Amino acid sequence: MRTYLTFKDIQDRCTQLNDIYEIEEEKFYRIVEKWADREVPTEEKLVASFSELLQVVSDEINHMEKVVEMEPTCRLGCAFCCYFPIIINGMEAKLMKKAMENFPESRREKIEEHIQNYFAQYGEEIEEMTSLNFEEDKDFKLKYRQKNLPCMMLNTETNQCMAYEIRPIPCRTYVNYTDPKVCEDNLMPKEPVSFEFLYSEYMGALNEFLQFLYEEGDTGFIQYPDDMYKEDYLPNWFK
Ligand code: SF4
Numbered sequence: 001m002r003t004y005l006t007f008k009d010i011q012d013r014c015t016q017l018n019d020i021y022e023i024e025e026e027k028f029y030r031i032v033e034k035w036a037d038r039e040v041p042t043e044e045k046l047v048a049s050f051s052e053l054l055q056v057v058s059d060e061i062n063h064m065e066k067v068v069e070m071e072p073t074c075r076l077g078c079a080f081c082c083y084f085p086i087i088i089n090g091m092e093a094k095l096m097k098k099a100m101e102n103f104p105e106s107r108r109e110k111i112e113e114h115i116q117n118y119f120a121q122y123g124e125e126i127e128e129m130t131s132l133n134f135e136e137d138k139d140f141k142l143k144y145r146q147k148n149l150p151c152m153m154l155n156t157e158t159n160q161c162m163a164y165e166i167r168p169i170p171c172r173t174y175v176n177y178t179d180p181k182v183c184e185d186n187l188m189p190k191e192p193v194s195f196e197f198l199y200s201e202y203m204g205a206l207n208e209f210l211q212f213l214y215e216e217g218d219t220g221f222i223q224y225p226d227d228m229y230k231e232d233y234l235p236n237w238f239k
Helices: 007-020 025-037 042-067 090-101 105-129 140-146 181-185 196-216 234-238
Strands: 087-089 231-233
Touching: 007 042, 025 042, 025 196, 042 090, 042 196, 087 090, 087 234, 090 105, 090 231, 090 234, 105 234, 231 234
Parallel strands: none
Antiparallel strands: 087 231
C-alpha cells in the first residue's frame, strides 16, 4: 500500500523550503525582456509572455518540490480544487481570452459552447456566489465551496480543465502532497500547499512589461494600469 507524507511532514518540508530556497526572480524578468525586444505585434508579445510566465511559475514549483523531495499526489481527473472560486484581474482575463483565440478552431468552439451551457445551467447560482464580497467577507471561499459549483472551465465529464495550459495562478499553485482523499473528504482541506506567493514575481514581471509598453505608447488590448487593478471572479469576466 502506498504511504503518503503526513501533514507534519509537509509542514516540515515547507519550513525547510522557506529556509533554503531562493526564488530566481531573474527567470521571470528574462521572459519579458526577451519579448520586449522581439519585432512582433504587441498582442503577440503579451500573449507569449503571459503563457511563458505561467509556465515559469509551474517550473518553479517543480524545482522546489525536487529540492525538498515532495511529489504531488494530484492526478489527472481529480478536480476537487476546481470547485473553489478563482479570482483574477482584468488584465489576466483579457490575456486568457486572447490566448484562447489562438487555440485550434475546434477546441475554441467546444469551449464557447461549454461556457454558454455553463451559464444556462448555473447562471443563477453563479450570480449569487459571485456577488460575495471577496475583499471583505473572510468566509467567501467556504461559502462558495459549499455550493459545489464547478469552475466555468471544468469539463465535468472528464474532470479536466479546458484551458489547462493557461489556467490561472490559484489553480497551478495549489498542490496536494498527501493522500488525495483529504480533498475528497473535506471542503477546505488543510493539507494542500499554496505556492501563490509566486504571484508577485509573475505579476511583477507582467507589470514591468506593461509599464514599458505604456511608455512606448502601445499596450495593445490592455488598458494599463486600469485592467490590473480590477479583480473579479473568473466567470464574471466571461459573461
Ligand atoms: S481554470 Fe481550470 S484548473 Fe482552474 S479551477 Fe478552472 S477548471 Fe480548474
